[in-house]
Amino acid sequence: MKQLIERAIHVRFDGRSEELTAMQLNLANTASDAQIKHAVASHFDLPQSYLDDHVVVHTSTAIIVRPEAIYG
Template sequence: MVHIRFEGRSLDITETQLGITTGMSDVAVKEQVSRHLDINTNRLSAYVIDRRPSGDLIIRPEAVYG
């Protein structure tokens, strides 16, 4: 499962729907997500990809503290 937080929205999408396979780089994952969201890839440049032990991915804005 891929959980995406983008501009106030939360989406849960399967890897198959996004065309994501095991071992893809962060850049490749962001490219697939940007295609799905129909946005320019550079809009995800400040986003991070958390790869969970379960295999799930969380794509979210980088957290800034303090």
């Protein structure tokens, strides 16, 4: 049985900010960024390509899925 990560997953898209858990998305601690985006898109019934321009940031306590920041 795969182990589920305990960190919260913060998701930002379309002006929304949502907080999920890895257990809600059935994600293992070895989930790749692509797997995380796929699980988030599925959770919100979005097309898989919808989060292509988002980045996944890993911290010690959370995973953040957010639009890529454009500077300048």
